[in-house]
Amino acid sequence: MTTAPHNKTGNRAMPATGETLLEVNNLQKYFPIRGGLLSRVVANVKAVNDVSFKVGRGEVVGLVGESGSGKTTAGRSILRLIEPSGGQVLFNGTDITKLGKSQMRDYRREMQIIFQDPFASLNPRMTVADIIGEALQIHNLYPGKDRVDRISQLLERVGLRPEHMRRYPHEFSGGQRQRIGIARALAVDPSFVVADEPVSALDVSIQAQVVNLIQDLQEELGLTMLFIAHDLAVVEYICDRVIVMYLGRVMEIATSRELYTNPKHPYTEALLSAAPIPDPAIKRKRIILEGDIPSPINPPSGCVFRTRCRYAIPDCANIVPELREVSPGHFKACIRDDVL
Numbered sequence: 001m002t003t004a005p006h007n008k009t010g011n012r013a014m015p016a017t018g019e020t021l022l023e024v025n026n027l028q029k030y031f032p033i034r035g036g037l038l039s040r041v042v043a044n045v046k047a048v049n050d051v052s053f054k055v056g057r058g059e060v061v062g063l064v065g066e067s068g069s070g071k072t073t074a075g076r077s078i079l080r081l082i083e084p085s086g087g088q089v090l091f092n093g094t095d096i097t098k099l100g101k102s103q104m105r106d107y108r109r110e111m112q113i114i115f116q117d118p119f120a121s122l123n124p125r126m127t128v129a130d131i132i133g134e135a136l137q138i139h140n141l142y143p144g145k146d147r148v149d150r151i152s153q154l155l156e157r158v159g160l161r162p163e164h165m166r167r168y169p170h171e172f173s174g175g176q177r178q179r180i181g182i183a184r185a186l187a188v189d190p191s192f193v194v195a196d197e198p199v200s201a202l203d204v205s206i207q208a209q210v211v212n213l214i215q216d217l218q219e220e221l222g223l224t225m226l227f228i229a230h231d232l233a234v235v236e237y238i239c240d241r242v243i244v245m246y247l248g249r250v251m252e253i254a255t256s257r258e259l260y261t262n263p264k265h266p267y268t269e270a271l272l273s274a275a276p277i278p279d280p281a282i283k284r285k286r287i288i289l290e291g292d293i294p295s296p297i298n299p300p301s302g303c304v305f306r307t308r309c310r311y312a313i314p315d316c317a318n319i320v321p322e323l324r325e326v327s328p329g330h331f332k333a334c335i336r337d338d339v340l
């Protein structure tokens with residue numbers, strides 16, 4: 001999306017209830033790299049490294065960062081679509097990383113995902129009714145004729161027609177497929193949804209429609225959402241608060257408004273400087289981030305961003321900066337307070 005439409009609701013600093021639904025503590029996901037004849041672990045890709053944050057009930061929190069910063073891995077680890085290597089994921093106060101398969105079932109219903117790629121994420125051999133109905137069947141919801149009614153309702157709610165349920169994914173455009181993916185995620189009435197770059201694979205001309213649909217559904221159903229994106233304009237529009245990630249770590253957390261008007265981390269400053277600004281009255285100097293994101297196999301010592309940071313000082317190589325609150329609700333992981 002090149003320009004962000006006006007936020008209809010205004011950014012809410014805190015969820016309406018102020019109650020925490022999701023609490024992520026020191027989440028880690030390492031992918032082992034094996035080598036040699038015995039296929040031993042020779043290194044680890046530290047995709048998510050010590051990530052902590054909270055999401056309030058009804059809140060929409062953005063997770064942003066360049067490609068490779070660990071956003072998708074974090075989202076999937078939280079849902080246990082992949083197993084975290086360490087840390088806690090408290091959902092409604094229960095650490096779901098400790099649950100067995102059957103106990104996890106009830107939580108799976110509560111926690112759903114909208115995938116990034118609507119072409120890869122829908123089984124081409126299943127009809128739309130089977131795709132949307134699969135989770136209903138697993139969880140024994142809306143049995144018998146109610147199931148068809150439920151699927152019809154969901155299709156209409158996402159802007160498709162009930163008769164579409166007999167068709168196959170290849171008969172739909174990218175935007176329509178993502179609508180099917182949204183209907184699938186919402187079928188079981190989840191309270192929490194991870195939207196993993198839900199529009200980035202879509203044609204620019206239809207991205208705003210799908211973002212608007214997600215926002216309308218979020219408000220209507222009171223969903224709690226983790227909205228993953230690398231496009232800051234989308235995040236500013238839809239999110240209450242934003243978490244900025246870089247190389248597996250959290251760099252900054254703030255309300256959307258605060259983050260956009262008053263970034264406190266050099267990485268956020270650089271990301272924002274590269275984003276298009278819908279308001280011509282706001283001027284930003286473009287900061288070029290030199291080089292590529294380093295390898296998560298062997299991340300820089302100290303602050304992982306220091307090798308690309310224009311404010312780095314020698315201490316940044318030695319100190320892993322803690323995420324600390326620099327003003328109410330505004331957190332940053334940077335040892336320098338004198339630059340931003």
Ligand SMILES: Nc1ncnc2c1ncn2[C@@H]1O[C@H](COP(=O)(O)OP(=O)(O)OP(=O)(O)O)[C@@H](O)[C@H]1O
Nearest residue numbers: 031045047066067068069070071072073074230296
């Ligand atoms: N299964 C895997 N095995 C090994 N490394 C992986 C695996 N999945 C992801 N990674 C690595 O983990 C790091 C984080 O990847 P991830 O996809 O979570 O980042 P991202 O911020 O979501 O990026 P993108 O926007 O491109 O999806 C990358 O370096 C990636 O190569």
